[in-house]
Amino acid sequence: MAAIEGFMEAMAERHACKRFDESKKIPEAQLRTLLEIGRLSPSSFGMEPWRFLVIRDKELKEKLRPLCWNQPQITECSELVVIKALVGPLAPGSAYPRNMLSRRDLPREKIEAYFKKYDDFSAERFGRGELACWSVKQCYIAAGNMMTGAMAMGIDSCAIEGFEKEKVEALLKMDVAKETLALIIAFGYRLKEPPARVRLPFDEIVSFR
Ligand SMILES: Cc1cc2nc3c(=O)[nH]c(=O)nc-3n(C[C@H](O)[C@H](O)[C@H](O)COP(=O)(O)O)c2cc1C
Numbered sequence: 001m002a003a004i005e006g007f008m009e010a011m012a013e014r015h016a017c018k019r020f021d022e023s024k025k026i027p028e029a030q031l032r033t034l035l036e037i038g039r040l041s042p043s044s045f046g047m048e049p050w051r052f053l054v055i056r057d058k059e060l061k062e063k064l065r066p067l068c069w070n071q072p073q074i075t076e077c078s079e080l081v082v083i084k085a086l087v088g089p090l091a092p093g094s095a096y097p098r099n100m101l102s103r104r105d106l107p108r109e110k111i112e113a114y115f116k117k118y119d120d121f122s123a124e125r126f127g128r129g130e131l132a133c134w135s136v137k138q139c140y141i142a143a144g145n146m147m148t149g150a151m152a153m154g155i156d157s158c159a160i161e162g163f164e165k166e167k168v169e170a171l172l173k174m175d176v177a178k179e180t181l182a183l184i185i186a187f188g189y190r191l192k193e194p195p196a197r198v199r200l201p202f203d204e205i206v207s208f209r
Contacts, residue, residue, distance in 0.1 A: 010151040015197065017156035020076040020188035030153050031079050034187065037149035038083075041142035045118055047100055049086040049135040050142050051179060053172070054079060063171055068163040068184065077158075077186035083143060084174065085135035085182040092119040092126060132180045139182035150187055160184040 026034075035052055043049060055061055056079075065074040074080060089096035101114045125131045147157040161183055169181050 006152060007148070010148050012197075014147055014151040014157070015194040017073065017158045017186070017188070017190050017194070019072060019191040020078065020156070020186065021191045022076050024078060024189040026078045026155055026187060026189075030155065031187075033153065034079075034146050034150055034155070035081075038142040038146045041138075041145045043138040043141065044134070045097070045101070045114075045121070046104075047086075047090060047097065047135075047138065049090060050139045050182070051084040051086065053082040053084060055082060056080075060171075064168065067167045067171060068160055071160060071162060073158045073160060073186035073188075074184075076188070078188035079186075081146075081185045081187065082172065083139045083182045083185065084179045085132065085139045086178065087132045087135055087176075087180050088178045090122060090131055090135055092123040097122070136180065136182040143183050143185055146185065154189075155187055156190045157188075158186045160186060 031054070035054075038050060038052055039048075041050075055064070058075075061075050061080060064080075065071065068074050086096070088094075097118050098115060101118060102111055104111065104114070106114075122131060122134075125134050143159060147159065150157045163181070163184065165181050168184075169176055172181075174181065
């Protein structure tokens, strides 16, 4: 009971923080907890396609900001986490999915059946040019968990996809055959209270049949 109350409190309290208090730093242990929340997140076929890059280099953050619509969160936050999504290694028949699926404690024939299922599934997405998008979707699940988890520790956040993707990838020297930029999240502490929350009414977005 207490757990759900705490969770709902974090859900209600979290907001997209636009200005961070630059004087406040996230304790290292809490940053690690945040990253751990990302690591423990669910992913389709258990592919864990996220890779988290924590950018602490001040100069790099300053170069990044103009490529992110000049958003102040990039340089004012306490910790900036770039979430990269694997793409190339997820291709059907690759070693990575085989290694990931082989970790399961299942009989060999079941593992082989999983390989086939994954290959068919990923080949279809690959054929439609949707493999990168599929990988990014998984990263967004981790991102959501991390932002709520952060709030449960009293840490504010802002998801940022307002960026020039190719330019950020080039700045971060990303191998785009291997991975694609999914999302950036700024974490820190609010400078001022957020505006009132706006959400559609429950009955407008939920239906039962
Ligand atoms: C995937 C994603 C990308 C976002 N990108 C930005 C961004 O680049 N800059 C920004 O200020 N807010 C960004 N936001 C925040 C949203 O605008 C915000 O979550 C939404 O308006 C609802 O407000 P709330 O989070 O304060 O409840 C992003 C949110 C998500 C989920």
